[in-house]
Amino acid sequence: MRRRTFLAASTATATAAFLPPAALAQAGNPLLEPWRGPFGGVPAFDKVRVADLKPALEAAMAEELREIDAIAGAGAAPTFANTLEALEKTGEALDRVRTVYGVWTGTLSTPEVRAIDKEMSPRMAAHGDAILQNARLFERIDAVYRQRGSLKLTPEQDRVLWLRWNSFVRNGAKLSPQAKARVAEINKELAQAFTAFSQNLLHDETExxxxxxxxxxxxxxxxxxxxxxxxxxxxxxxxxxxxxxxxxxxxxxxxxxxxxxxxxxxxxxxxSRGDNGDAYDNNRLISRILKLRAERAKLFGYPTHAHWRLADNSMAETPDAAMALMMRVWPAAVARVKEEVAEMQAIADKEGAGIRIAPWDYRFYAEKVRVARYDLDMNAVKPYLQLEKLREGMFWAAGQLYGFSFHPVTVPVQHPDVRVWEVKRGARHVGLWYFDPYARAGKRSGAWMNAYRPQHRLGAAATTTIVSNNSNFVKGPPGAPVLISWDDAETMFHEFGHALHGLNSNVTYPSVSGTRVFRDYVEFPSMVNESWLRTPEVLNRFALHHETGQPIPADLVAKIEKAATFRQGFDVTEFLASALIDMKLHLAGDADIDPDAFERAELAKLGMPAELPMRHRTPQFGHVFSSDGYSAGYYSYLWAEVIALDAVEAFREAPGGLYDKGVAQRLHDNVMSVGNAIHPRDGYRKFRGRDPDVKAYLKDKGFPTG
Ligand SMILES: [Zn+2]
Known part of the structure; x- marks a missing residue:
């Protein structure tokens, strides 16, 4: 199970005073039209013109502000229905336009699209802040919140109310006007620093x-x-x-x-990216970002940025809890590194290399260990991994677990390579799955999932979801099967896990639908889904040789299984070193920090092995310094993986193994279908009967569990 990106980190921090222009005459802009056609309407991808994007975004933002003003300025006393439920219905036009905008910026980018993106990203971030800082709106939300004990709300309504109220309070709704103004200044300076950081990093990566x-x-x-x-x-x-x-x-x-x-x-x-002491050096920017974040956290009433980021906004809840988990794993990972280094040094000595293993030797000698110890040639696996067969395998496993069936349909698509399936449970329509598998110019790298439309039950008819998976496989000649690596196959199942999280959603309110959950929880359903690739049921039916049609040999699968703990000392230690430094930087308060010195001193205290680096050294840690995104949050990948492997263990302990119907039903009822409608801690307890245990994670890595 690897760390993968899911959705681009939010950059919703700028608060530049932006007033959208008065609603423009938008007749003839198809992006503003409701989605029409089958399945409750589908995106009119065939009618998109890039020139329509900016005016559509502007008009849709203006419309949302009008909707918000109507709620904030209503004469009637605030109620859940006229305030919270009304808020859930706002911004539908903007959601639709942003879906199209996201598809074009992420998969069909051109210089024209990038210019629009550069202009509109900060304006959309400011638009979000303008809503969060609407004092009259918050007064009404707060009034409902204060009456919540007597309102007889459903548990989901209660959660929606708390989440909405909390997001306003967390972002300064209760501050004095002076403090609010200072927060806005800080956010503006941070947004500029984030951009400068990213551009420096991009320079050092491209030049x-x-x-x-x-x-x-x-x-x-x-x-x-x-x-x-x-x-x-x-x-x-x-x-x-x-x-x-x-x-x-x-x-x-x-x-x-x-x-x-x-x-x-x-x-x-x-x-050395971002750390060359030249015009593109990021160290001073980092010091400034840390200062600004510390000041903002204090204004919000928290001791540090890390406390602010996690409180009421994560499953971990506190930096202490996140640190405790990381430090539980750290000694085992470092001990494994020492073993790995010793094994590599022995090979180097035997070869008469006359070296001591240095960081630039780690991957090189580890590869020699892999060949010597596991006799596994990943190139021998590839002929069995046909993209389309594995897709059928994902469908089949989802059928076994969640009762889904998948049916190809023809609807407008954004590119001829994109295919669409209707997802059904029995005879009932569940949603649509768009699949955009191939690399092309203008598509960002990696693999990810998007929700084009969240499932919810607000309004006259229930709304079904539309989700998509995107990847960058290399398209073969027409008719030839596309063969992918084992790693890519795991990624496919991972991203499909996010899609299944969306497709299983069964909630009333869109703001808590599907994958709209805490950051340290969202990777759990996707990481869990990776496990079904490795089941004999999937491999024997779907990992078929592209020429002979024979299933992948059992001894090859056994070698893959045996090599699963290969180099985990390196992988876990390089990740944890970054996650620990991220947390420590954001626990340091408003101290003056020289990132270079801080990193060196803290790694020395941790006993970081000299033979490998952090996965992301501080001057190049885009997750943390190109937005608030994963700041004090890089631990999330570990947190979610611990939960995922503990959940897989629940299947292993059951009579039906990974296809146990009872465990699958509990996973569906308490995790996959509930979105953020209940607290993830409570949902997980209902699924597992207890809190997550780190043992399954340690076992998976081949670390001691005692
Ligand atoms: Zn993911």
Whole structure:
């Protein structure tokens, strides 16, 4: 189970005073029309013109502000119906336009789209803040909140009320006008610092290419060389090979390149991003961001930014709880690193390399250990992993677990590669699943899920959900099967887990629907779903050789299973080092922080092994410093993975194993269908009968559980 991105981090922090223009005449802008057609309406992707995006966003924001003003200025006494329920119904036009906007910025980007994005992102963030800072609106929410004991609300209504009230209070609704003004100033300065941080990082990733000749590539596999050659050609240097200063380009070099001086050079360039003492150095920006965050947290009434971020906004609730979990795992991970290093050093010594393992040697010698110890050639696995067969396997497993069936349908799509399935349970329509599998220019890298429309039951007819999965597989020739790696297959099941979280949603209010849950909980359903790939039921039926049609041999599966704990010392330690430093930086209050010195001192205190780096060193930690996104929140991946593996253990303990109907029903009833309508801690307790236990996680990593 790996860490993956789910949705782009929110940058909703800017509070620049933005007043939307008066509603424009929008006749003829199809983006503002309600969705029409079958299944309660579908996005009119076939009618999108990029030139319509900006005016549609402006008009939809203006419309939402009118809706909000109507609620805030209502004459009648505030009630749940005329305030909270009314708020749930606002912004529908903006949601529709943002869905289209997100598809175009994420998968069909052009310079024209990027220019619109650059202009509109801060304006949309400010739009969100304008609503959160609407004092008259908060007064009405607060009035309902104060009466909540006597209102006879349903549990879901009670939760919706608390979440809404809490989001206003957390963002300063109760502050004095002076304090609110200061928060707005801080947010504005932070937004500028985030942008500067990202642009510095982007510079160091895109402007530090290393060009090589064919003689420099010893050890690199043919497909890696081909990729490097194609990129060099794209940069106008045919016949050469380029290493771009990004993780996907650097990792294979560190894993396979036999030239140690090349590995060292590439490693140092990559881990120095944002930290070169030049015009693109991020250290001063980080110090400033930390100061501003600490000041804002104090204004909000919290001791530190970490306390503010987690309180009433996470399953962990407190930095202490997050730290305790990380420190529970840390010693085992570091101990495993020592074992891994010893094993690698032995190989290096046997080869007469005459070196001590350094950070630029870790991946290289680990790979030699993998081959020697597990005899596993991942290239032998690939012929059994056909994209379309595995998709059928995901469908089949979802049928077993949740009773879903999938039926291809024809509706307007944004690109000819996109296909759509209707999802049903029995005869009943559940939702739509859009699948956009292939890489293309203008599509961001990686894999992710989006909800185009959340499930809810507000309004005359119930609204069913529309979800999508997106990835970057390389499209083969027409008719040829697309073969993917084991890693990619796990990612497919992971992202489909997010989709199933949306498709299973069964709530009344859209704000708590599907994947709209706490950050340290949202990766749990998706990580759980990775487990069904590895079941014999899926592999024997769907992991079929593309030429012979034979299922993947059992001994190959056994090797994959056996190698599952390979290099976990490295993987967990590099992740935890980043997560711990993130938390410590945001627990340090308003102290003056020199990031470089802080990182060195704290890692030394933790006993960080010298043979590997943090996954993200502070000057390049975009999760934390290019937005508030994962600040004091990088631990979330560990938190969710612990829950996910504990949940899988519940299946393993049951008579039916991973296909146990009873456990699947409990997962559905208390996790997959409830969204954020109940507190995740309570939902998990109902599913498992207790709180999550870290033991299953430790076992999965091959760490001691005692
Ligand atoms: Zn995910």
């Amino acid at each position: 530090r290419d290393l060009f090589l000749g064919a003689g420099d590539l010893a050890g690199l596999p043919a497909d890696v060389r081909a990729g490097m050659a194609a990129q060099a050609q794209g940069k106008g240097r045919p016949g050469e090979f380029v290493i771009v200063n990004t993780r996907s380009s650097v990792d294979p070099v560190l894993t396979y390149a036999e030239r140690r001086d090349l590995r060292e050079k590439v490693w140092k360039t990559f881990y």
